[in-house]
Amino acid sequence: MGTPGAGKGTQAKLLADRVGVCHISTGDMLRDAIRRGTRLGLEAQRYMEQGLLVPDDVVIGIVEERLRAPDCKHGFILDGFPRTLAQARALDELLARRGEPLTAVMLIAVPRDEAIRRLAGRRVCDKCGAMSHVAFDPPARADRCDRCGGGLAQREDDREDTIRHRMDVYARETAPVLEHYRGAGLLHEIEGTGSREDVSRRVAASVG
Numbered sequence: 001m002g003t004p005g006a007g008k009g010t011q012a013k014l015l016a017d018r019v020g021v022c023h024i025s026t027g028d029m030l031r032d033a034i035r036r037g038t039r040l041g042l043e044a045q046r047y048m049e050q051g052l053l054v055p056d057d058v059v060i061g062i063v064e065e066r067l068r069a070p071d072c073k074h075g076f077i078l079d080g081f082p083r084t085l086a087q088a089r090a091l092d093e094l095l096a097r098r099g100e101p102l103t104a105v106m107l108i109a110v111p112r113d114e115a116i117r118r119l120a121g122r123r124v125c126d127k128c129g130a131m132s133h134v135a136f137d138p139p140a141r142a143d144r145c146d147r148c149g150g151g152l153a154q155r156e157d158d159r160e161d162t163i164r165h166r167m168d169v170y171a172r173e174t175a176p177v178l179e180h181y182r183g184a185g186l187l188h189e190i191e192g193t194g195s196r197e198d199v200s201r202r203v204a205a206s207v208g
């Protein structure tokens with residue numbers, strides 16, 4: 001959990017690699033559906049471009065299907081889900097049916113200004129999806145991915161007005177979910193400022 005730009009995707013990937021479980025990002029799955037031009041993608045695009053949440057039933061459906069895949073058998077890290085109380089309750093029910101309750105919920109906390117700086121400078125490879133940042137993690141060539149040489153682009157929803165809108169949606173819709181998990185004793189709050197490695201060490205120290 002965390003505001004847009006808190007570093008959820010960055011830390012989820014590092015942790016998933018370290019502990020050998022799958023990384024499930026609802027944002028990545030929706031963007032992939034948009035790239036492929038599927039019906040789901042066309043529906044999601046209308047919301048995502050405006051910085052709004054995609055309807056609960058759509059997102060719950062894709063997470064439910066993804067969790068059935070064999071690579072989720074030994075555990076998973078959810079990134080960007082749940083984002084509403086309805087999604088959190090649906091996840092509780094789904095995991096109760098599987099007899100697999102959540103181990104931990106991590107909240108990465110960064111000040112709003114820092115998150116906006118991170119998002120405004122984020123660049124994503126159109127080929128392999130690797131992330132970089134124009135100031136904090138600049139690629140060797142401004143328009144090329146260091147990993148695969150693909151083209152780098154700004155995400156549609158990383159324009160400043162849309163970023164601010166996403167932040168407001170987070171405060172309104174997602175912040176109440178934190179109380180749901182705090183009440184269940186599952187919430188680990190992690191200071192998200194500093195380098196990626198610093199944050200990664202805090203994540204490891206917090207959840208083992």
Ligand code: AP5
Pocket residue numbers: 002003004005006007008009010011026027028030047048051052053054055056059079080081082083087118119121122123131132133136137157166192193194195196197199
């Ligand atoms: P999603 O893709 O989940 O976006 P988000 O939550 O807005 O989060 P971001 O991906 O923007 O940020 P992040 O916290 O992952 O940070 P990152 O690691 O990339 O969702 C997009 C949209 O999809 C939503 O608006 C909604 O429409 C829809 N959606 C998705 N899930 C949904 C759901 N469950 N329900 C309904 N709708 C849903 O890092 C950001 C930048 O900072 C990068 O450039 C990175 O390199 C840099 N960075 C990271 N860590 C550091 C550090 N420590 N120091 C310096 N720079 C850093």
